[in-house]
Amino acid sequence: MMHDVVRRAQSIAPHLAAHAEQTEKLGRLSEESVRLVREAGVMRLLQPPEYGGHAAHPADFAQAVMEVAKGCGSSGWVCGVGGVHPWELALLDPKVQGEVWGEDPDTWIASPYMPSGVATPADGGYVLKGHWQFSSGTDHCDWIFLGALIGDETGRPAQPVRGLHVVLPRSDYTIVDDSWDVIGLSGTGSKDILVEGAFIPDYRTIKVADVTEGELSADRAGRSETVYKLPFWAMFPLGITSAVIGIAEGALNAHLDYQRDRVTSAGARVREDATALYAISEAAAEIAASRAQLVEGISRLYDQADSGSPITFEDRAVVRRDQVRSAWRAVAAVDEIFARSGGNVVRRDNVLQRFWRDAHVGLQHAIHVPAGAFQAAALTQMGLDPQGPLRAMI
Structure with missing residues (x-):
């Protein structure tokens, strides 16, 4: 339902x-x-x-x-x-x-989570300094999540490296205007953020290691709802890849509307061109497969959490692999239909070009980089346990 x-x-x-x-x-x-x-x-x-x-x-x-x-x-x-x-x-x-x-x-909350600041321990909390990029929708938000590294007494990242997510009110950070000049997803307003010595009380922080583990975080917070037992690196990528797949679906709809009555420069009606119709169906199938794979992966983890079964690193790695692949597959399908839309598709008054630009910029997000996720998933399926950087964002 x-x-x-x-x-x-x-x-x-x-x-x-x-x-x-x-x-x-x-x-x-x-x-x-x-x-x-x-x-x-x-x-x-x-x-x-x-x-x-x-x-x-x-x-x-x-x-x-x-x-x-x-x-x-x-x-x-x-x-x-x-x-x-x-x-x-x-x-x-x-x-x-x-x-x-x-x-x-x-009330809306912005981010980013990239640890682009240092949180130096202070009495009852931390003092935060840093400069972050890519704070999507930040103009419409009154609070923000920021990623940070715990610092030492000199204000530099302490060793071993430990990460925090911290929460700040709008009064404690600065949005850098004119810091979002891009070719796609322009309307996200993903501007830079500056923090220059804000105090963050302990209760407005959570350790990255804690939120990564899913069920442990839910237990600490006293949350019984299943959704809060899921790992961060399943939930955060889900929202981003969902947007990319939705953009691909919007591109497909725009392509269908455009091609329905289009006549080529040679005088041929596109809807009578078997090759063009083949490309449409192939792209539609690929985008539908991307949606299905993304939803199936997060649903599988949800069912595991709901039944009380532990979610292993291998489970997380396989879902991340499939999530990344679904994004790349959907954008590749958009490329196929865009390439068959004729020269006028590049005009600003053709909405397909905006979907095409937005899809490619969405694919640039760090969670869509295949290398680490693919390598980690392959190793886990060999019965090996990836370490170090291969565990990042999984």
């Missing part, structure tokens, strides 16, 4: 599409796009019930993100990234949850 939020996401997609050009020109989501996403409740799918959320199945979250991205790639991306943050906040101290959502459960 389709979740109500997924149904609402479907209904707003055409309206988001109507604002997609404005969103791109603004370099952030249009105010109408923000309103539509808020009212649909996409950002609250993974939020805990006591703050108006659904603690939903992650497959429902993935499908809602895809529906949004079909209409507007930037809106889908912001939902895919930002929609995971309520899931992680549910694993932190209830005090910070109350600070963020106590007055307004529709």
Whole structure:
């Protein structure tokens, strides 16, 4: 049965599409796009019930993100990234949850998680300094998750390296305007963030090692809902890849609309061209396979967590492998149909070119780099235990 939020996401997609050009020109989501996403409740799918959320199945979250991205790639991306943050906040101290959502459960949280700052221990917490890139949707958020390395007494990363995710209010960081000038996903407004000595109390932090383990984090937080027992490196990539696959589905829809009545320069009707129709069906099958593989992977982990079965590193590695592959397969399919859309497809008034640009920029995210995930998955299936960098982001 389709979740109500997924149904609402479907209904707003055409309206988001109507604002997609404005969103791109603004370099952030249009105010109408923000309103539509808020009212649909996409950002609250993974939020805990006591703050108006659904603690939903992650497959429902993935499908809602895809529906949004079909209409507007930037809106889908912001939902895919930002929609995971309520899931992680549910694993932190209830005090910070109350600070963020106590007055307004529709408060949005930004990131990034790249450890581009140093958190130096101080009495009762940490002092944070750093410069982060790629804070998607940050103009619409009042709080932020940031990745950091724990520092030593000199303010440098301590050894052995230990990572934190920390939570800050808008008053404690600076958004760097004019720091997002890109060829795709322009409307995500993924700007730079500066922090210059903000104090972070202990209760607004969580160790990266803790959140990676899934069930242990849920137990510490007193969370019984299955979704909070899943590992971070299954949930965070899910939102991002869902956006890319949704963008690919939007590209396919745009291609179908464009090709239906198109006549080539040679006077041939495309809908009577067997080669063009073959390419459409092949691309559609590849994109559908990407969606199915992504949803199946996270659903398998959810079922394991729900049954009380441990989620092993091999389980995580295989799901990450398939998640990465699904993104690459979907974007390759977009390339195939874009290449068969004729010269006029590159004009700004043809929406397919925006989907094509957005898809490729989405593929550039670090979680879509195949090397580490593929190598780790192969080693685990040989019965070996990858170590060091091969365990990163898995």
